[in-house]
Amino acid sequence: MTASLIDGRKISKKIRVGIKSRVSRLREQKIRPGLGVILVASDPASCSYVSAKERACRRLGIFSETARLSASVSQSDLLNRIDVWNQSDKIHGILIQLPLPSHINQDAVIQAILPDKDVDGFHPINVGKTLIGDETGFAPCTPSGVCELLIRGGYDPSGKHTVIVGRSNIVGKPLAALLIQKKSGANATVTVCHSATKNMASYTRQADILIAAAGRAEFITGDMIKPGAVVIDVGTNHIEDPSCEKGYRLTGDVHFDSAAKVAAAITPSPGGVGPMTITMLMHNTVRSAEEFYRKLCAT
């Protein structure tokens, strides 16, 4: 291995110190930032994400409330719950843990969240603001976590050819939107590759910064990486592995061992982007509470 590690946990910790002191300042004003999470059914992965979010809130002094709803919950019950939180002064951020059961209209549910409380940044109005560079909206957490990781890791994307593999609404598309903005910490030349891309390696090998977000286990191998590139692995995949106690192990979209021989810097997975996502969620929630307080003072 020649690549240096981009340690998401360490960078997250630093950011969380700042978030914690913003929470303290708000609490001095009798405002406690609050996050409402809706968890439908109990898929083990979703439960573990939600627990991690609750834990992060607790450590930072953020109030959190989780509505655990059964898999058979009706669309209108779900919308009612959102409506209550939309109107609550205690909840400044609302997050729907995805995916939702198939009888629920996911778009309608996301669009029911007040954009000012949409700390996940999935409401179309926030997605649109992300693309046009209007910073009054919330950018989605994983893409903004990737940007923070690059900037704080010392890998400014400005002027760099950044190749994103994957075009999901949660990562690939909004990340491209963030990175092409004409502003410091962005300003990259961006290529978006995906399942319909022919000769994928011909693009990945050009990347100064390569971001893997396709949800395919270890498919970016060392031979697809330009020597000296910075590699960010957004993937979290379960692959079968009888040698592990659980019968599977977690792995990224990047084949770490071969990639680390070629890249200049690489994120581990887990321990890279994951902690950053939750940190950006905390940041957005506190920012929402700060704006709530500002409006309160103005009235």
Next chain:
Amino acid sequence: MTASLIDGRKISKKIRVGIKSRVSRLREQKIRPGLGVILVASDPASCSYVSAKERACRRLGIFSETARLSASVSQSDLLNRIDVWNQSDKIHGILIQLPLPSHINQDAVIQAILPDKDVDGFHPINVGKTLIGDETGFAPCTPSGVCELLIRGGYDPSGKHTVIVGRSNIVGKPLAALLIQKKSGANATVTVCHSATKNMASYTRQADILIAAAGRAEFITGDMIKPGAVVIDVGTNHIEDPSCEKGYRLTGDVHFDSAAKVAAAITPSPGGVGPMTITMLMHNTVRSAEEFYRKLCAT
């Protein structure tokens, strides 16, 4: 010249035949699609665009109303006008001719338009829907015109490396959003280049489809184009030319003569993307009226 011409006027005409018959069907139901245009001040370029839009409406049987407001109009008067049209049953599309004078908050004005009447597709909610691939919104007219030009011209972007030069909110960004979607007529591998891109030609020379939308006169020259590429010129620039009667001539972002020797196909400018933009505006206005009629029937 070896390239074949992609004739925007001809393709527009074909699309307008379809639009005209949709207008007729609506008018049989006593619904006349209506477009409201706000023109502030009287910049000659803006006036000429607005006239072209009015003419297109007239020819297709679409009602159009233009509010010509003085350069000193107040923000609140402008917002009032939008509000009247938001509530009017006669106006199904509202368009603000940009740019607005500097004392007007352009974002606030755009966001005041009811998203369902935002036929220009500039409201953040419509931009967001464009990026996430939610087709209930309106995509901006010039980018969707470029896509139509490619598809109807016989140059399906699917799987092609499409390089967009320019990252404006009006063209480059939403065009990238449209072209990366996983759907027929899109599905391209997309690279976005801009003023911070280093060695621009190294990207443009890779393009199967090259789209110039940077607003810089004739800066894409033949040597920057891969032989056999399809070149779409979105630019409309005034350049001084004493040999012309007016002292200037209009030109695109592409140096046509040198490009046409290398490309397989190329749009002229003018006569390429321009007519498509207005055609897509007409399409969006009629679509909005159709949806208005559908809702009317449902109540």
